[in-house]
Amino acid sequence: MLDNVSFTIRPQEFVTLVGPSGAGKSTLVKLLLCEEKPTFGRITIDGKDIHLLREKYIPYYRRQIGVVFQDFKLLPNKTVAENIAFALEVSGLPDDEITKEVEKILDLVGLAGRGESFPKELSGGEAQRVAIARALVFKPKFLIADEPTGNLDPKNALEIAKLLLKINSMGTTVLLATHNRDIVDLINKRVISIENGKIIRDRRRGKYDTDFDYKL
């Protein structure tokens, strides 16, 4: 549950949303994806209130936002290339164009040539890259990553964080929700801290604050 949360993200900004589990990070992500509606207040992207959208337009809105999750959410019965292509198929792009796009994206995330592997053959880090690749397939202006490193070992987590920074430097606004201290410290960009549904801190350049040590 969120309580009176308000903030603005500028284009091409990299914002890290931190807080313990249950603080409200995932709820915020759901609100941004129109999976849930706010009981009060507005969410606007490029000045347009996204919750005024009619239900049938929500899929089109979602295609403009790239999302990455902790559990990757890949289709296990499809290859890496097919998983990425799937997002494009859903929008009706012709097949030959899809193949080209998929190749480019695989290259971008550092998985060139792995197109024919299946998700279960990949390491955690590789699987998350596929998920990121899929999220980028529509060249979104906005990328949301909800605990992307949750299932990854520290080394892979780092790689993903670097990939996100690279994507941000290419012009995509990034919102990263996480409770991984090391990642937040490494990224060293704007940090919004949430606890019990309230924003308690919003720093231009921040580290994961030590106030968050778990009080037992």
Add this chain to the structure above:
Amino acid sequence: MAQALLIVTILASLNVVIGTTIRSINERIDVAIFFKETAPEADILALKQAVTGWSDVRDVIYISSKDAMNKFLEENRNRQIIRSVIPEEENFLPASLEIKVTDPYKIESVVAQVRASQYAKLISETSLEDNQKIIERLRNVSSFVQRTSVTLAAVLVAIALLIIFNTIRITIFTRREEIEIMKLVGATDWYIRWPFIIEGMMYGAIATLFTSLLLAMGYAAIVQPMMASYLISASGNPAFSAGFLVFLVTLQLAVGLVVGGLSSYWATRRHLSI
């Protein structure tokens, strides 16, 4: 679930077939009015004119005594014994009017009307007395069957609907992870829904096709011998022409597709959080 659907569609189509048979039997229920030898043909034809105009009457056929004789000879052309007994010149068969009614329950009143008309004294007898009992029984059976068959059909369609609904529900549940990802990636509702609807339609189509096949076999084995009995004459009977069977099969197919499609559509509405 395939077997249950099969049984349901078999029963439904048997239902339809029996219904059409009953209707064709109803149409065959008629009454013949026999006239005295002395009745002038002009008068009989006048009566025919009058009766044809009555609202309860579907059709009236005039059979002169000559026609009656020819028919009799034709039907018995292989029975030498009978033919040898018939004298060449005499015609002992009376002229008659065969009246077909729109509703089997109206027979008595039509006959009564004829008897009350100015031509009453021309009448020698009607076939009504002979056939009374048979007609009674036929009417009772046919109305009973018609009433139950409608309810039966409705129940069967409802069951088929539920079966398909449930099957699609299970499919949706099994594929829920894939569906969730589709939604995340921006698939529209119908893009997700269509495959399920088509799956439901396939179930409906296959079930009805299969039962049509069984029905066709049953028809050849059972109904054709039945057509030899005197109650149902094959000539001109619409229920059993090939064209009608084709119509029946297409109708069943259409119903199967619609029921399958509709019930799976409802399943997606209720169980896909779309």
